Amino acid sequence: DVKVTQSSRYLVKRTGEKVFLECVQDMDHENMFWYRQDPGLGLRLIYFSYDVKMKEKGDIPEGYSVSREKKERFSLILESASTNQTSMYLCASSAAGVEGNEQFFGPGTRLTVL
Amino acid sequence: ELKVEQNPLFLSMQEGKNYTIYCNYSTTSDRLYWYRQDPGKSLESLFVLLSNGAVKQEGRLMASLDTKARLSTLHITAAVHDLSATYFCAVGETSGSRLTFGEGTQLTVNP
Numbered sequence: 001d002v003k004v005t006q007s008s009r010y011l012v013k014r015t016g017e018k019v020f021l022e023c024v025q026d027m028d029h030e031n032m033f034w035y036r037q038d039p040g041l042g043l044r045l046i047y048f049s050y051d052v053k054m055k056e057k058g059d060i061p062e063g064y065s066v067s068r069e070k071k072e073r074f075s076l077i078l079e080s081a082s083t084n085q086t087s088m089y090l091c092a093s094s095a096a097g098v099e100g101n102e103q104f105f106g107p108g109t110r111l112t113v114l
Numbered sequence: 115e116l117k118v119e120q121n122p123l124f125l126s127m128q129e130g131k132n133y134t135i136y137c138n139y140s141t142t143s144d145r146l147y148w149y150r151q152d153p154g155k156s157l158e159s160l161f162v163l164l165s166n167g168a169v170k171q172e173g174r175l176m177a178s179l180d181t182k183a184r185l186s187t188l189h190i191t192a193a194v195h196d197l198s199a200t201y202f203c204a205v206g207e208t209s210g211s212r213l214t215f216g217e218g219t220q221l222t223v224n225p
Contacts, residue, residue: 094211
């Protein structure tokens with residue numbers, strides 16, 4: 001089974017802190033994604049990556065950066081956390097060149113910024 | 115820009131009834147996915163539909179895809195309480211691996 005894990009289920013940070021959210025997948029997937037989910041707004045893509053050291057902006061990249069130094073790990077970084085970044089963050093991965101490119105999701109990190 | 119719309123957004127059903135959730139999308143695609151999300155949990159893949167006319171069934175849920183109409187349906191047969199969840203459809207872009215998600219349909223099945 002595909003397994004996507006995220007470093008924390010719940011996280012509380014203060015405004016201005018630098019925050020790291022980690023995501024690891026164990027199925028050798030090329031593609032990895034970071035979404036945030038907010039009530040009434042659905043899932044919105046923040047950043048994604050097709051390969052190691054490659055990154056692409058999604059629909060709402062402002063205030064975020066990412067790092068992909070190893071194939072299995074994709075990190076989301078909030079350089080200076082703000083209260084409007086309080087949200088559920090979901091990581092996903094998918095295989096390239098496989099029919100369907102189905103995305104598999106991690107359990108999510110609920111981040112609260114005070 | 116690809117847009118995906120689901121309706122209804124909220125659905126309250128009685129056990130034993132049938133209903134359909136609709137997913138419309140704005141540009142050409144032949145990849146459509148249905149996910150389920152329980153409260154406080156992540157998304158679980160339900161169906162992957164990859165061609166016009168594709169139909170897949172699992173238990174009381176059946177999903178279909180009409181790429182000409184840019185429409186997918188998720189049909190619920192004889193609903194049971196365990197089906198209460200939020201259901202998302204997601205559409206794949208014509209190139210690349212990005213998905214665009216609908217707003218989700220919050221389904222509540224009442225005894």
